[in-house]
Amino acid sequence: MLNSNGEHVTKDGKTIPLKDITNSHLINIIKHIERKAKEGLYVVSGCYGVDMMDMDFNEEVFHGQNALDIMNYDAYVNELKRRRND
Numbered sequence: 103m104l105n106s107n108g109e110h111v112t113k114d115g116k117t118i119p120l121k122d123i124t125n126s127h128l129i130n131i132i133k134h135i136e137r138k139a140k141e142g143l144y145v146v147s148g149c150y151g152v153d154m155m156d157m158d159f160n161e162e163v164f165h166g167q168n169a170l171d172i173m174n175y176d177a178y179v180n181e182l183k184r185r186r187n188d
Contacts, residue, residue: 104174120181128185132178139169 104110109117110131123131148159164172 103172104177108177120177123181125182125185128178128182132175132182135170135173135175135178138173139164139166139175143169143172145172 104120105117107117109119110123111117120128142163142165145162145164146159147162148157170176
């Protein structure tokens with residue numbers, strides 16, 4: 103997934119600029135996103151009210167285009183296309 107700076111964020115929290123990701127890693131990311139879009143992307147979001155006892159959270163499963171959008175699929179595909187056209 104991309105952060106607000108357009109950098110890829112690994113599952114252990116490291117950030118890598120898209121331009122620095124190897125082609126094989128980029129292809130694996132794209133395949134992973136496609137697989138999650140098909141299987142379903144589980145997203146949990148929450149927020150606190152006045153205190154911890156006033157916590158609210160939502161659980162949703164996204165499929166297809168919604169999941170692709172959340173995981174920034176187009177940015178990864180466009181980067182791969184850019185490289186292939188260079």
